[in-house]
Amino acid sequence: xxxxxxxxxxxxxxxxxxxxxxxxxxxxxxxxxxxxxxxxxxxxxxxxxxxxxxxxxxxxxxxxxxxxxxxxxxxxxxxxxxxxxxxxxxxxxxxxxxxxxxxxxxxxxxxxxxxxxxxxxxxxxxxxxxxxxxxxxxxxxxxxxxxxxxxxxxxxxxxxxxxxxxxxxxxxxxxxxxxxxxxxxxxxxxxxxxxxxxxxxxx
Amino acid sequence: xxxxxxxxxxxxxxxxxxxxxxxxxxxxxxxxxxxxxxxxxxxxxxxxxxxxxxxxxxxxxxxxxxxxxxxxxxxxxxxxxxxxxxxxxxxxxxxxxxxxxxxxxxxxxxxxxxxxxxxxx
Numbered sequence: 001x002x003x004x005x006x007x008x009x010x011x012x013x014x015x016x017x018x019x020x021x022x023x024x025x026x027x028x029x030x031x032x033x034x035x036x037x038x039x040x041x042x043x044x045x046x047x048x049x050x051x052x053x054x055x056x057x058x059x060x061x062x063x064x065x066x067x068x069x070x071x072x073x074x075x076x077x078x079x080x081x082x083x084x085x086x087x088x089x090x091x092x093x094x095x096x097x098x099x100x101x102x103x104x105x106x107x108x109x110x111x112x113x114x115x116x117x118x119x120x121x122x123x124x125x126x127x128x129x130x131x132x133x134x135x136x137x138x139x140x141x142x143x144x145x146x147x148x149x150x151x152x153x154x155x156x157x158x159x160x161x162x163x164x165x166x167x168x169x170x171x172x173x174x175x176x177x178x179x180x181x182x183x184x185x186x187x188x189x190x191x192x193x194x195x196x197x198x199x200x201x202x203x
Numbered sequence: 204x205x206x207x208x209x210x211x212x213x214x215x216x217x218x219x220x221x222x223x224x225x226x227x228x229x230x231x232x233x234x235x236x237x238x239x240x241x242x243x244x245x246x247x248x249x250x251x252x253x254x255x256x257x258x259x260x261x262x263x264x265x266x267x268x269x270x271x272x273x274x275x276x277x278x279x280x281x282x283x284x285x286x287x288x289x290x291x292x293x294x295x296x297x298x299x300x301x302x303x304x305x306x307x308x309x310x311x312x313x314x315x316x317x318x319x320x321x322x323x324x
Contacts, residue, residue: 008215015214018259019307022286035291040259128308203219 004045004189009196016199017043017165020124027120028113028169032097037170041180048162048183052152055084055179059152063087064143065107066151067114070136071122076191077131079184081118082155085110087143089176096174107140114138117167117180129195160186205232206323207250211242211268212257212284217307221255221284224311229324239263243271251279253323256301258285258292269299282317284309 005013021041029036046054059066068082090106093113099105115138126133141151156162163182170176208231212218218235225231234251236242240262245251254272258265265283272281283296286307293304303317318324 011214012216015216015307018214019286022288022307026288029289029291035289038259038287040261200216203216203223 005193005196008200009193012196012200013192014040014043016125016128017041019128020121021165021167023124024117024121025169027116031113031116032093032171034171039168041168042164042166044164044166045189046162046164048156048159051156051162051164051181051183052149054164055152056149058179059084059086059143059148062143064148065090065110066141066148066155067110067118067138068141068155069114069118069138071118071133072135073126073131073133075131077126077133077188079182079188080155080159081122082181082183083114083117084179084181086177089174092174093171093176103142103144107142111138111140117178121180122182129199156183159183161189205230206252207232207234209234209236209242209245209251209254209279211236211239211254211260211265213237213260214257217257217284217309220309224309224314226311226315226318226324229318239265239268239271242268246272246277246279247275254279254281256281256283258283258287258296266295266299269296269301273300280321280323282314 018040021038025036025038065085065087066082068080070080072078090110091101094106094109095101097109099109119135122133161184163184165180167180168177210218210221210233222233234245236245238260256265256268269281272279281301282303282305283301284305284307288306296304302321305313
C-alpha cells in the first residue's frame with residue numbers, strides 16, 4: 001500500500017477508517033449489549049486476485065461463512081463489502097444473543113452482525129467524505145454448503161482491487177475475529193487518492 | 204498569557220483537525236505527541252494546562268495516560284477526543300478524571316462550548 005498511497009494519504013485513510021470503525025463498534029456493542037474492545041484495524045490495498053490465496057488457509061481449514069453486500073454511492077463510488085468469519089465462535093455468540101443454535105439461525109445472526117458492521121462502517125466512511133451510499137441485500141455463503149475458496153474466487157473476480165480491513169473484536173467473555181474486505185474497481189484508486197489529498201489539504 | 208496545550212493522537216490528520224478546530228480567540232501554545240509515552244514525557248517535564256487526548260494509540264493508549272496522570276497527580280485538564288464512542292468508554296474516561304468526551308471527527312462548535320464551559324476561552 002505504501003507504493004500506492006503517500007504517507008500523508010495513508011495516515012488520512014487510516015484515521016477515516018478508525019472513526020468509521022468506532023461507529024460500527026458502538027452499534028455492535030449496543031446490539032450485543034456488551035462492551036466491545038476494538039483494536040486499530042490494519043488496512044492494506046491489494047489486487048483482488050490475491051484475495052482467495054490470502055484467505056484460503058484461514059477460512060478453508062475450519063467452518064467458515066462469508067457475507068457479501070454491494071454498495072453504491074455518488075460520483076461513481078461503488079464496490080462490494082465482504083465479511084469473512086470462522087464459525088467456531090458463532091454458535092456461542094448466537095446463544096448469547098438468544099438466537100436458536102441451529103445452523104440457519106447462526107447464519108441469520110451473521111447476516112445481522114455483518115449488516116451492522118458493513119453498513120454502519122461504510123456510512124461512517126461515506127459521511128466523512130461527503131458521500132452517501134445505498135446497499136443491495138446481503139448474500140450469505142456458508143462452508144457447510146459452499147466451497148469457501150471457490151466462493152472467494154467467484155466474488156473477487158468481479159473487481160480489480162480490494163481494501164483489506166482486518167478487524168479484531170474482543171467482547172468481554174469472547175473474542176471474535178473477522179475480516180472485512182472492500183472490493184472496488186481498479187480506477188477507484190485515483191479517486192480515493194484525490195479525496196484523501198483534498199482532506200489533507202483542508203487541514 | 205498563552206495556555207500550554209498538548210494534542211496527543213497517533214494520526215497526523217487528527218492532530219491537525221484538533222488544531223484547526225480551536226477558536227482563534229484561544230490563546231494557546233501547542234505541543235503535539237504521537238502516542239501516550241510521548242505525551243507522558245512532555246507532561247512530566249513541563250507545565251501543560253490542557254490535553255486533547257486520543258484513546259486508541261500504539262505504545263500507550265489514552266486510558267494509560269489518564270491513569271498515569273491520576274497516579275502522578277499531574278495538574279492538567281484532559282479532553283478526550285475519540286473514535287471509540289461506546290457509553291462504557293465515556294464512563295470510564297470520566298471516572299479517570301477527563302473533563303469531557305468528544306466524538307471524532309472533532310466538531311469545532313462543540314469544542315468551543317466545552318472550552319467556554321470550563322472558562323478556557
